[in-house]
Amino acid sequence: MDAEVSAPQTVARVRYVSEDRTTAHLDLRSGEVVTCTTQGFDFGPGDVVFISAERDAITLAPSEIWHEEPWVGVVRLLRTGQVVIDVGGRLKVLPEPSSVDLREGNTVKGFDALGITEVLSEDPVRYIDLPAVDSVTVEQFKASTSGVLSFDDFGGYPEIVERAKELIEVPLECHEALKKIGARPIKGVLFTGPPGTGKTMLARIIADRANAEFYEISGPEVLSKWYGQSEELIRKIFEDAAMQARAIVFFDEMDSLASQRSEDSHEASRRIVGQLLSAMDGFTIESNVVVIATTNRPQDLDAALRRPGRFDWEINFTLPSVKDREAILRASARSLNTREGLAHEQIAERTTNWSPAELSAIWSEAALLAVIDSRDIILNEDYIGGYERVASHRKRLAANLSPDSER
Numbered sequence: 559m560d561a562e563v564s565a566p567q568t569v570a571r572v573r574y575v576s577e578d579r580t581t582a583h584l585d586l587r588s589g590e591v592v593t594c595t596t597q598g599f600d601f602g603p604g605d606v607v608f609i610s611a612e613r614d615a616i617t618l619a620p621s622e623i624w625h626e627e628p629w630v631g632v633v634r635l636l637r638t639g640q641v642v643i644d645v646g647g648r649l650k651v652l653p654e655p656s657s658v659d660l661r662e663g664n665t666v667k668g669f670d671a672l673g674i675t676e677v678l679s680e681d682p683v684r685y686i687d688l689p690a691v692d693s694v695t696v697e698q699f700k701a702s703t704s705g706v707l708s709f710d711d712f713g714g715y716p717e718i719v720e721r722a723k724e725l726i727e728v729p730l731e732c733h734e735a736l737k738k739i740g741a742r743p744i745k746g747v748l749f750t751g752p753p754g755t756g757k758t759m760l761a762r763i764i765a766d767r768a769n770a771e772f773y774e775i776s777g778p779e780v781l782s783k784w785y786g787q788s789e790e791l792i793r794k795i796f797e798d799a800a801m802q803a804r805a806i807v808f809f810d811e812m813d814s815l816a817s818q819r820s821e822d823s824h825e826a827s828r829r830i831v832g833q834l835l836s837a838m839d840g841f842t843i844e845s846n847v848v849v850i851a852t853t854n855r856p857q858d859l860d861a862a863l864r865r866p867g868r869f870d871w872e873i874n875f876t877l878p879s880v881k882d883r884e885a886i887l888r889a890s891a892r893s894l895n896t897r898e899g900l901a902h903e904q905i906a907e908r909t910t911n912w913s914p915a916e917l918s919a920i921w922s923e924a925a926l927l928a929v930i931d932s933r934d935i936i937l938n939e940d941y942i943g944g945y946e947r948v949a950s951h952r953k954r955l956a957a958n959l960s961p962d963s964e965r
């Protein structure tokens with residue numbers, strides 16, 4: 559049997575039909591748009607059609623030949639003529655549909671070519687597997703810090719410790735007095751500085767001391783585990799904090815959450831910054847909350863976060879001086895079983911540009927050496943050996959860093 563072959567035709571999708579049905583715009587697969595003027599155009603937006611080679615005849619085609627996946631999203635914002643839809647964490651701005659009635663929070667179905675075609679539910683859909691953010695969830699972020707570390711464990715940096723107490727403890731403790739004076743309260747303190755300089759450690763110690771409710775939020779965790787609910791989570795945490803007599807909200811590794819809201823920055827991150835800004839702007843004179851954030855990439859933070867009334871106080875954690883290094887070595891040996899008269903001064907002198915984290919790593923190596931030697935006490939030889947091991951590890955790391963990867 560001979561197959562019948564018809565004349566060449568083009569596939570198109572109807573995008574727009576004028577009210578009097580005399581003009582229609584059709585999308586071609588090539589991306590081109592053709593306009594068709596006729597009497598009583600028979601097809602509606604979304605229909606797939608064949609157009610004859612002479613473009614004088616249009617017939618309905620099976621929709622499967624140009625299948626388009628629908629998307630499902632939640633209406634976040636309604637403005638005259640425009641709708642903002644959240645589709646899996648990405649925001650789309652679409653023209654307001656004429657045929658569908660929308661309210662904020664509706665779950666809708668739509669197509670890229672057609673926009674919104676249907677309301678699936680009056681309420682927002684939740685991402686599967688993610689539980690609702692409720693008071694139980696907020697409880698998980700209340701960190702118990704009590705008794706683990708104290709200022710005695712934090713060696714050196716007397717100015718940094720003083721300043722941190724001033725900016726965090728004093729406002730929390732003297733809330734009433736400051737309210738009477740009427741000065742703008744301190745809301746956000748940013749801890750900046752290279753990795754391993756004790757930013758996280760000091761924030762935890764201060765929180766413990768301040769006798770305040772402490773909410774600890776790790777940037778990377780919020781983005782992975784709480785993706786899709788991060789704004790709600792942040793809002794709820796701040797609401798909870800505002801109800802406490804004293805509270806510290808602590809964002810560790812803030813840059814991962816709140817990078818510059820540039821074109822290519824993640825949509826979720828942009829929304830988190832927005833939520834954070836509105837939470838911080840929403841503090842009343844009554845709320846006794848200080849927000850601490852740490853970052854070793856302050857240049858990556860969204861500039862809006864640094865404006866007055868937000869994170870306008872900064873404490874910069876530098877690499878330790880020789881005096882600081884000696885104090886750090888002593889402080890981090892405090893809880894260890896060591897022999898008297900260790901060579902702290904000499905080690906401090908040999909460790910220019912070492913971070914506190916690197917200094918405290920000496921003790922882990924020294925302890926290993928002691929144990930290998932069947933001892934339960936660290937001797938000076940273990941200490942020196944520990945120093946040498948960390949020093950050669952640092953050297954290897956530095957050698958592996960090509961000039962390009964150095965910051």
Ligand SMILES: Nc1ncnc2c1ncn2[C@@H]1O[C@H](COP(=O)(O)OP(=O)(O)OP(=O)(O)O)[C@@H](O)[C@H]1O
Pocket residue numbers: 711712713714715751752753754755756757758759760852853854886889890914915916918
């Ligand atoms: N002043 C200090 N005294 C004693 N030990 C310290 C001090 N600062 C840091 N350390 C040690 O270094 C470790 C790392 O510090 P921490 O995690 O606070 O650094 P960080 O500045 O938050 O680093 P990152 O930017 O990488 O998060 C601590 O767990 C502690 O063992």
Ligand SMILES: [Mg+2]
Pocket residue numbers: 757758759810811852
């Ligand atoms: Mg840290």
